[in-house]
Amino acid sequence: MTIVFNPMAIPGRRILVTGAASGIGRATSLLLGRLGARLICVDSNGEGLEETAAAMDGTGHAFHVRDLNQLDAIGEWLPAIADASGKLHGFVHAAGIPAPWPLRAISPASWRKVFSVNTEAALTLAQVFEKRRVRAEGSTSIVFISSVMASVGSPASVVYSMTKAALEGAARSLALELSAKKIRVNCIAPGFVKTPMLNRVEALWDAGERARVEALHPLGFGEPDDIAHAAAFLLADAARWITGTVLVVDGGYTAQ
């Protein structure tokens, strides 16, 4: 039997995933577990995190209930987790808050909460990850889950679009600032994926709106696994020459 080099493999890599209790974060955690990574799963929802833990393959994973709204706390708990679990080879910021609000309904208080989790937490995680106490030697990879709303628009999406566009802007400059340390930084921009977040947005739609939105995707709605595979690709050595890009995984939503 010949052993074929598999550039998609990530055995033994230690990867932090935020938003791991549901949707894209959970699917990414489960896929990375199947690929042999050791996961550090973080979410504010402890119950969902337990469900993710119960479904995980492999060993050596850790699960932590943390609130990403508390930006200052990240600098405390992330190094402590690295001390306990080992240094990280990368992270996926999949935590995100939907904000399906028209302009008249938003306030600084409401948009700051969304901005804090969707964008500022990503930046803070990158800042703490860069530290030698947290980050493993050699090539490492950061993946931010953005959205097609970073590059196109939609009514009642002003806050969400703003947070994701800022995230992509941050990723580009981070990619250049961190390249000398062999830290790659990329975004994934999903279209509408069948997740609990979509369910929450869908609850606000008229009858027929779901079909109309799905029809905007030439390949239909996506599955969380579709995003998980893209994240695995960006974390693996297969993507060792990819940095500062946005990998659009949207079933053709933005091609038309």
Added chain:
Amino acid sequence: MNLYTLVTGASSGLGQSIAVRLSDNRRLILNGRNPERLQQTLNSCANPDQHIVWEFDLCDVQNLSDSLGAVIAERKIAIDCFVHAAGILKILPVRSVTYKMLAEVLNTNLVSAFEIVSLLVRRRVNQQQLKNVVFVSSIASEFGAPGFSMYAASKSALDGLMRSLAVELAPNVRVNSILPGGFRTPMTEAMLSDPTVEAKLVRDYPLGLGLIEDIVNAADFLTSDRSRWITGHQLVVDGGRSINIAI
């Protein structure tokens, strides 16, 4: 009926490396101009006896359809995946470009891809088997550089074609492109012996020059089911070059 993956430009460079990688688990049609080098590619592939060599100069777009159509009909096969890696790079000031040169670049880089997809979505020819198309474009599709007029025009047009095909042929066919930056090949090794060229590349490429395998990995990803919800996308694989407007 056996399903095949067509790889153009398979006689050298990136196309050859993509063919060798994909031969692990696919039957291939290897296209190129040079029979000896095509044979070398075939010999490097896994399971050499199950692949087909199609020697044809893609610049000859008038006869392309007939030639490929004959291969499909004679072998009683269908093509489910098409990787367009063939491409010619001519760097020349715009004042020196002739129509003949431009036609050669556009025919090989762009029109041949158009002709091939157009053939492969004809029901009688390919039995509706086409599922996946990957074009090798370039970051020159998105950015300007002196002397790149012909090449950039061909690659921008290729990406325009890619997006329209992605929308027109969904949900049956996925269509994407890869935009490589400069990666090491026998050709660039010669350029790199010049220290000023090397210094510029080090400055421009945050992750350094890429390796051919970096682009092959992207082609592997886009031709696999792991990318089954990706269509109409330009996958940039350039070590950060295109976001780095260096001084």
